[in-house]
Amino acid sequence: MKRKASTVTMCLMALISISLAGCVSGLIDRLSNNSPTIPANAATPTNTTTIDGYKRNLAQRIVAVNSTKVYIGRPQALLRAVIVLKFYIDADGQLLRTQIMRTNKDRAAEAVAMLSVKNAAPFPKPDRDLLRKGEIEISESWLFNTDGRFQLRSIADAQMDE
Structure with missing residues (x-):
């Protein structure tokens, strides 16, 4: 049970990290003149x-x-x-x-x-x-x-x- 919970936690953390990386990347692109949206x-x-x-x-x-x-x-x-x-x-x-x-x-x-x-x-x-x-x-x-x-x-x- 503990192993299942830690796997779920790791998956959630990975999803959150990917989501945040996409948001930050999109923000950087919008602020940069070199990469129009x-x-x-x-x-x-x-x-x-x-x-x-x-x-x-x-x-x-x-x-x-x-x-x-x-x-x-x-x-x-x-x-x-x-x-x-x-x-x-x-x-x-x-x-x-x-x-x-x-x-x-x-x-x-x-x-x-x-x-x-x-x-x-x-x-x-x-x-x-x-x-x-x-x-x-x-x-x-x-x-x-x-x-x-x-x-x-x-x-x-x-x-x-x-």
């Missing part, structure tokens, strides 16, 4: 009724999900690559397709940009007024520094001077 349910409708506002919401989502690949601060003066993607999202926030519109043939940067969109899906549901034929078309630019990390143009800081 990912919305719990990305497919919820957004309050944004403009394409630019919705595009900023998407950029924030992409950055949050791919935070380890994002450059914090001002992008360098001469960028390694600028990749422009066009992607389509349906009324439910599902990614339909993605295509490269501009590239300097940096295959690694292209792959990171494409994967960052895919990883961030599903997206917040777009406002119905933004949809054309049941989808919304978004173009976004990935600005890559020489270290391979990126910022998205719609939420990026101004580039450094040469």
